[in-house]
Amino acid sequence: MTTAEISADEAASDFNPMVSPHREDPHLFYRVARQGPPRLSPTIGxxxxxxxxxxxxxxxxxxxxxxxxxxxxxxxNPPEVVEILRAGGVPETPMVVNDDEPDHTPVRRVFDAGFTGARVRAMLPTMRARADELIDGFTDDRADLVADYAVPFVQTVISAIIGFPPEDTAQIQQWTDDVNTLWNRLAPVPDRVAAAHRMVEYTRYLQALIDDRRAHPRADLISDLVHGANGYPGLSDARVHNIVRGAARVAGFDTTRDAITATMLIALQNPDVHARLRADPVKTIPKLTEEALRRDAPHRGLFRVTTRATNLGGAELPAGAPLLLLFGSGNRDETRFPDPDRVDLDRPNVREHLAFGRGLHTCPGAPMARAEIRVAVETLVRRLPGMRLADGYEPTYIASYFFRGLESLLVTW
Known part of the structure; x- marks a missing residue:
């Protein structure tokens, strides 16, 4: 057994999304875990x-x-990481997803301004133009729909929404990856130390943009956060840092990238689905999108902590018990979604999936993400109707604590 693998017994009794076999297929564990009450994972804590x-x-x-x-x-994080962050003046406040009421609503209502229906509609020309541009750039008769399409497509959209200059995309992506590393309790400490050093640079960069939008507001999320929206005042600079680098850039990029490629993989693995998609994309894409979000939720889940002793599904939990909500498992719960592993474009309750959460913290970017998926998929189908999986392609997945995404999606036509 290597450091990248766990034994069969461990795979059935504990969960580690960073290593095999859970990295490739977390449902091996999910199916077993759903047979009993919530259990304490020694790995996740x-x-x-x-x-x-x-x-x-x-x-x-x-x-x-x-x-x-x-x-x-x-x-x-470990002391050596915290020391770098503190010395560099990297701000830390609760993220909007970490807020309980009454703190949540004033922040959330300002954040929501970046993802209104009007903003979604305003972004559609940018989405369509970027999708066509990327397909124009495909060479020969092959492409990787992760690196060559979904990544640059979503980067363009989320940068425009937030207010990042397009020319800074590569650097911002490095910083975004660093945020993910600092969140990852299973990441090697040297990697977190290196990420902390780069976070100091990211902090200076974001502060310059905040200062600029304070003096020169624009139609972007940074301006909304600085000046306020929906009847609520602007947020502190530290709050703006935290929302932009986390809830907006990380969540807005990783989940949408992975949802686009998961949707296309299902279409290309299932000839009947692909045929329906080509024959009637307008009706089929929304159905395929929701079934892909259910079946392959791009966001693994979020944490909660109990405020009092309680019983959850037969598990007696003390006050202060940490929970990891595994949305991807709930989306394949046999009691809610019959024959859950099967792709069913006509599943009557598909919208009950939890890919975007539920309740107080439902993802504010869900309408924008659905629009991005729709445009990305419909442009591929229109431009490359004969697309198929490359010979010998087998899906492999990134090692990620929070996200479930393909490393590559190799296609030909």
Whole structure:
């Protein structure tokens, strides 16, 4: 057994998304875990909530299940990492996803301004132009729909929404990867030290943009956060840093990238689905999008912590118990979605999936993400109707604590 693998017994009793076999297929564990109450994972250090009904119970009861630990704080790192962050003046506040009421609403309502229906509609020409431009750039008759398409497509959209200059995309992506590393409790400490050093640079960069938007507001998320929206005042600079680098750039990039490629993989693996997609993309894309979000949720889940002793699905939990909500498992719960591993474009309750969460912390960017998926998929189908998986291609997945995404998606036509 190598450091990148765990034994069969461990695979059935504990969960580690960074290594095999859970990295390739977390459902090996999820199927077993749903047979019993939430269990404590020694690797994750939290109770794993895998059943749909238990997940809904937690999401619908924020008074018992606090969001204050939804995502790790970057200052919850080893001392050598914290020392670098503190010396560099890297701000740390609760993220909006970590806020309970009454703190949540004033921040969330300002954040929501970046993802209104009007903003979604305004972004559609940018999405369409970028999708066509990327396909124009495909060479020969092959492409990797992750590196050559989904990554640059989503980067363009999220940068425009936030207000990042397009020419800074590569550097911002490095910093975004660093945020993910600092959140990852399983990442090697030397990697977190290196990420902390780069976070100091990111802090200076973001502060310059905040200062600019304070003097020269634009139609972008940074300006909304600085000046306020929806009747609520602007946020502190530290809050703006945290929302931009985390909830906006990390969540807005990783999840949408992975949802686009998961949707296309399902289409290309299932000839009947691909045929329906080509024959009637307008009706088929929304159905395929929701079934892909259900079947292959791009976001693994978020943490909660109990505020009092409680019973959840048969597990007696003390006050202060950490929970990891595994949305991908709930989305394949046999009691909610019959024959859950099967691709069914006509599944009547598909919209009950938890890919975007539920309740107080439902993802504010869900309408924008759905629009990005729709444009990305419909442009591929229109421009390359004969696309198929490259010979010998087998899907492999990134080693990620929070996200479930393909490393590559090799296609030909």
């Amino acid at each position: 939290a109770y794993l909530v895998t059943r749909y009904d238990d997940l809904i119970t937690v999401l619908n009861d924020p008074e018992t299940y606090s969001s204050k630990a939804a995502l790790p704080w970057i200052y919850d």
